[in-house]
Amino acid sequence: MALDHNIVSVSGGKDSTALLLLAIERGAENMRTVFADTGHEHPEVYRYLDYLEARLQLTIERIKPDFSRQIARQREVVQTKWRAEGVSEQVIQNALAVLHPTGIPFLDLCMWKGRFPSMKARFCTTELKKKPIEEQVLAPLLNDPDTQDVYSWQGVRRDESPDRALLVEQEEIGDGLFAYRPILDWAAQDVFDFHRKHGVKWNPLYEQGMSRVGCMPCINCRKNELQAISKRYPEEVDRVAEWERLVSQASKRQGSSFFGPSKMPGSVKGLSHAEAQARLSIHNVVEWSMTGKGGRTFDLIAMLDPGEGCASAYGLCESAAGGN
Template sequence: MTTHNIVSVSGGKDSTATLLVAIALETENLQAVFADTGNEDQQTYLYLEYLEQTTGVPITKVKADFSHRIAGKRRFIETKWREQGIEESVVEAALDVLQPTGNPFLDLCLWKGRFPSRRAQFCTMELKRDPMLEKVVMPLMGQGDMIVSWQGVRADESLNRRYLPECDEVGGGLFNYRPILKWDIPAVFEAHRYMGIKPNPLYSQGMGRVGCMPCINCRKDELREIAQRFPEVIDRIERWERLVQQASKRGAATFFAGSNAKHPKGPIADMTALEVMEIANIRQAVEWSKTVRGGLQYDLLIASDQNACSSAYGLCDSEWEPINMLEAA
């Protein structure tokens, strides 16, 4: 029986440390997998190349494809939206923009007609877990082999990770293994140092996490840093907001403020599409990020779970310190 060892890497510190543990243990049949969300920073792609070259472990890149689901959504809009009496201009606008772009993050949001949020964090599953399962793990299953999924999860990151076992069996020969479960952050960076591997340079550029640029869960100060250092990211998100807005039945879609968000002017869900786009768009979020604690007029977001990004799968990098984007009114 062959054992396949698969490490999910994101370019972040925890998954890199996990890969380094696997290398240090001289693990056989080792492969690393990176799920490209299409919302990554260029430095992460370069870092993955660096990791491949320095460790000698090939990194398989997988990408979600939403073209079929977008085609299905077009059919739905052509029939159901019209049956529901949605204005023809809204139907036409959505059909105009609903074409696969090849960028997984954007295509996912176009298909859904919205951005993911803390309470509807479908991005991790759709962009990371599912492509890895479909393209790497499932083809190996059913052959009588053992597949070990190495996950860079740490217990101190969030409540839903605290009680995870170090190893568990999923079924069909698939096991989850979390070798750095009990590690703290200094240990993670120590593993990099010990193995002679540099951490992703984004950590020294004010980023609390490595992954989507930006992540829907990014910290207030991180958003400010992104806007200062990488203004092109904000320009891109602004373009995406316009496109996803066009694909949305409601006519509103903002990167940070999901429909559950509250604003000093009231809940986002109660506002008109125009109001939402005027007060809760990415530019407004950036302005809010520049305010000190108590900058109420830009308090766009509600944090329902301070570590919402820390899925039990370890697919999205965890952050350094808790998010606090809901400031006291």
Template sequence: MIEAPALIIPTDISAMIKEIKSAYAGYVAKFRIPSDHVIVVNYSGGKDSTATLAIAHHLFGDKVRNVMADTDNEHEYTVEYAKNIHQQIGCRPVQLVKRIYSEQDFAKRRVSVQKNWRKRQAIRMGAYRGVVMPSLYASDTKFAEAWRKSAKRWGIDFDTPLDAALSVLKPSGNSFLDAALLHGKFPMLRDRFCTDELKINAAFDQAINPLLEEGEVVVQWSGVRGDESSKRASYARFEADRRDSSFLYNFLPIHKWTASDVFALHKYFGIKPNPLYLEGAARVGCMNCVLCNKEEIAQTAARYPHHIEKHREWEQKVRLVSRWVHWMSVGTFDQSWMRKYSLPLGRAVQLYGLTPEVQNIDWSAFYGTRGGMGAPSVNDVVEWAKTGRGGKVYDLVKASLDTEVCSSRYGLCE
């Protein structure tokens, strides 16, 4: 039997807030931080950052500032919630910042693509290491002839992959999409440029660094909880920030709290949570994060299909700036002729002893590799997300999801 998490009682919350106040005073004294320092809460619209902002304001009032980096891949509920949370807490309005990519950024990328895509390129890692990809500039080669069949399949009309790439390498007006276009791919587990560029750097450049340049000492409060992952559990509760170790510090006030504690604090202060938590969300952030799990994808497809459609449209553009997708899209032809190349010292292409299956990759996949599929489209991933373990049979629970009723996994439904 599944039971809703038990919320702790308000008197415990009061004691936990006192612990934060005492611990913070100790850190301020230990690190010799002046009493007139500035507190900046890193806000996301989620439960943990909301709790952190409420605690900070309760203890320090208008000394506290707050900033949220909008990635342009947020749910509209979250953006609206962030814009109005000050009315519930009584704090300053949240400062919304955003990384804007300029025409100059894209001009620099276009120059790079025009230079490098003209040349053949050896693959440096993976099963295809040592294989040489052809030029994506020439229009009179067998590869270009084969690629134009891909173009027809995609519904576009260009002579070469380079022409196709240059057609979309311009600001779109959406920061998340622009970042993907400039990188030639979507973020991945080992390359989360979305977090670095759209969140961390945007907040620092537009909200925190200006304070540092004015001579302020700043302590960032973040709603990181250790029980979310082993990596987060290893974080120090308080430390100097490497970007400016004499004037910038990081504090994790609720590092040892649970999700139940966080929602108990919402109740303690009379704060209504982000409405996404009443609609099945386990976490609040990008809608969706490229790394989200199977259940989150199924929930989004059922409740917010316009976000799925958004990602499908992004895939169609980002594949045009992916050299790998252009090469792999020609399938059988490409992967048969590549074996004629020899590596240095007369060695034949071994592909690490593998005989790769013939592939026909048409997508720079937003969700990456899922369900054993190499580069599935958003639509393929949504269908897979509706299945049970193993990805073979549809899950009847997911198929019958009632989007009209509260389905909070934190016991928030009344």
């Protein structure tokens, strides 16, 4: 007899945890819980996933993409195409020196691409979350003749963003594959109440000033959130600064910043690419995050305001809405 399967995607955030609790409460059959690991999460997220596994007596499958093949191909491109284009030998050697897989998905993806994702080119969600779950979890199930339908549980809520307000609770998004969004009409408070009902702690990051859980920081993070991150977790900012060095070295133009020009006001017009990227370095953007409106005076009150999260149709990147 063909079976239905339920795949619950968790991020370590409050919404997907409530989603998981709901799936358990409803006794979802053939349930698997998956976490798309970007390698760009705060250590607290991994600790929280361990806590959930122990508390709920289940296994959370850590799904990771491997970009070794793409990086090997990029090395060939650097040695052939770049040389044919007249790129300087120094730049070629710089790139080859760092173009080796690290096993950290976010970093390897950016080194392969020679740049960081941006609002306009948000390849991070696709490459780090959507595709790995499709390829490693959903496709094998859908190709199995014993599978009837697959339900992809998504912890998105209408009040997070205008895009999410338009979503429907259930829709077929592929042959035999359904998106199921049972907490679409929940408010943030309902989500926290549901944790309490089940005696499950929410991620402690919410009590440390974070309004969202996920990549730290997200390319979309708001000024005040970046300020909070830099104050509480300066080591995460230093990590990204090191990634900027590596990704810059892997890039043909020898410059790439984590945040794009739209993050911080002030023109980069007239600057060379490398100069513009240096100006947009995460340490400079963090410094700007400490200033008040307009970027001129320092803001002494670290307010946390809601921001927009990743608009992944899979709901895998948690929105900034809500709080406790």
